Amino acid sequence: xxxxxxxxxxxxxxxxxxxxxxxxxxxxxxxxxxxxxxxxxxxxxxxxxxxxxxxxxxxxxxxxxxxxxxxxxxxxxxxxxxxxxxxxxxxxxxxxxxxxxxx
Numbered sequence: 001x002x003x004x005x006x007x008x009x010x011x012x013x014x015x016x017x018x019x020x021x022x023x024x025x026x027x028x029x030x031x032x033x034x035x036x037x038x039x040x041x042x043x044x045x046x047x048x049x050x051x052x053x054x055x056x057x058x059x060x061x062x063x064x065x066x067x068x069x070x071x072x073x074x075x076x077x078x079x080x081x082x083x084x085x086x087x088x089x090x091x092x093x094x095x096x097x098x099x100x101x102x103x
Contacts, residue, residue: 002099009037016081026081038092041079043101046072068098075103 013029032038046055048070055061055072063080067073073096074080082092094103 001101004100006040006100006102009040011036011038014038014078016078024081026078039078039082041075041077041103043067043073043075043079043103045101046074048072065094065096065103067096073101073103079103 011028011032013032015027015029016024017027018024019027026039043065045067046064051064051072055064060074064072064074079094082094096103
């Protein structure tokens with residue numbers, strides 16, 4: 001893993017709240033311009049075996065991302081709380097930085 005320090009953006013307009021159909025998620029108090037970097041989260045990577053034996057049988061299964069080599073990653077901080085709409089309706093996206101273990 002790359003150990004280069006990473007500057008973390010801070011948007012003061014984000015808040016964590018509950019949605020009646022979607023559950024807990026990250027919302028904004030104001031419009032955010034398209035392409036704005038909202039958040040950088042470090043990830044905890046699970047081996048394929050560890051995830052198959054344990055993680056996929058828990059609520060973690062709803063919050064993990066597919067990672068390199070068949071592993072799975074749990075974004076720490078707000079990273080696993082962003083709700084993603086079906087393809088074409090997304091209002092937020094994500095980029096995996098596997099070298100620095102970030103999303």
